[in-house]
Amino acid sequence: MATNPRSRRAMPLAAALEVLAARRRNEIVVTTMGSAREWPRCSKHALDFHYLPSAMGHAPMLGLGLALARGERDVIVLNGDGCMLMSLGCLVTVVASAAANYTLVVLDNGIYEVTGGQATPAGATDFAAMARAAGFATVAAFDDLARWQSSAAGILAAPGPRFISLRVEPVGDDYQLPAPRPMSQRIAEFRQALAQAPTPLPNQDG
Amino acid sequence: MTHDPQRPAPSACGGPGVLLPGPWVAATLADLGVTHVVWLPDSALGTWEGAFEQSDRLRLVRVCREGEAWAIAAGLHLGGRQPVVVIQNTGLFESGDALRNVLFDLRLPLFSIVGYRGYLVEGSTDTARQFTEPVLSAWGLDYVLIASPDEGPRLAEHYRACRAAGRPGVVLLAEGRG
Numbered sequence: 429m430a431t432n433p434r435s436r437r438a439m440p441l442a443a444a445l446e447v448l449a450a451r452r453r454n455e456i457v458v459t460t461m462g463s464a465r466e467w468p469r470c471s472k473h474a475l476d477f478h479y480l481p482s483a484m485g486h487a488p489m490l491g492l493g494l495a496l497a498r499g500e501r502d503v504i505v506l507n508g509d510g511c512m513l514m515s516l517g518c519l520v521t522v523v524a525s526a527a528a529n530y531t532l533v534v535l536d537n538g539i540y541e542v543t544g545g546q547a548t549p550a551g552a553t554d555f556a557a558m559a560r561a562a563g564f565a566t567v568a569a570f571d572d573l574a575r576w577q578s579s580a581a582g583i584l585a586a587p588g589p590r591f592i593s594l595r596v597e598p599v600g601d602d603y604q605l606p607a608p609r610p611m612s613q614r615i616a617e618f619r620q621a622l623a624q625a626p627t628p629l630p631n632q633d634g
Numbered sequence: 635m636t637h638d639p640q641r642p643a644p645s646a647c648g649g650p651g652v653l654l655p656g657p658w659v660a661a662t663l664a665d666l667g668v669t670h671v672v673w674l675p676d677s678a679l680g681t682w683e684g685a686f687e688q689s690d691r692l693r694l695v696r697v698c699r700e701g702e703a704w705a706i707a708a709g710l711h712l713g714g715r716q717p718v719v720v721i722q723n724t725g726l727f728e729s730g731d732a733l734r735n736v737l738f739d740l741r742l743p744l745f746s747i748v749g750y751r752g753y754l755v756e757g758s759t760d761t762a763r764q765f766t767e768p769v770l771s772a773w774g775l776d777y778v779l780i781a782s783p784d785e786g787p788r789l790a791e792h793y794r795a796c797r798a799a800g801r802p803g804v805v806l807l808a809e810g811r812g
Contacts, residue, residue, distance in 0.1 A: 477712070483735035486705035489697075493709020493717070496670065496695065517698030521706075524696050611740055615712065622713070 474621030485514025559591035651810030656685030700725030
């Protein structure tokens, strides 16, 4: 039976992301769709890659490619639940790749936000259980901000690949995506930042 | 390390319905500087698996659906690696939006080898065969066809040409029923 996403216990999206931003060091952060709108409001970093325009559902795989290319550096992907539903097989692909430097965060608001708030078919789907069944080394799920705040550092330092499901509230009417700067310019800047970023020491950035 | 020699055509095909043997393909790709093979094989391409696994210069990345392959290859490319996507033509159709995004929105010059199911079947009515080249043409992708083992060197030639031009490229590899 579907659960009304608006009646679920959930965290404010901005507060949930600020927890992550406060603990972010020199990881690559890949955003897409709604997270590409929200993340820049709490964090600006040269190793942010805003995958916009995207092929919806493929941010986890673009992030996985980066993780495989740059094994010395952690990659965090901020995905939506609607995006996750479009490519559930990618959970298996991540585990098969054995990318220990990879974290997939699903911001689960139960709706397709950027198209105006239509319900996804997921209802009560437990994304964390799916990730656990796929074989992620570390899996966690939160719908309470205080618990997420107190647990985040430990989870981000745990063995990868990691999967974190965050139940968040829809943002309301402010769902429109920003007009991105030209992709070619953002790619050039990102590559330059990646080339210039100091190589992380083992366990430094977890 | 990239050797990049003019590797001669394979002396024999890779088996029934398989034009190019896996060890020859793996060595060719590695010599070209390819670092990762991102793939979802069919029965013909799948005969290359052992050669890719045994190569100490290539890393094999397995995906569950072809659309994943383009996005992973995009991330690898952004991260400074040289991936090749290896899929069947049916997977090419499936992965159209992912391909559109990474080749045209992100403008990444990714290279792929696409198994051309049905090409070697005389009188084939396989719709996968029927639509393959029209779809590639509609995308405006630069492709070459390898339809016999002695055309194998076209793989390296086309890879080098596309890389030098900074554009995406496709090798269509003729197959039987795939």
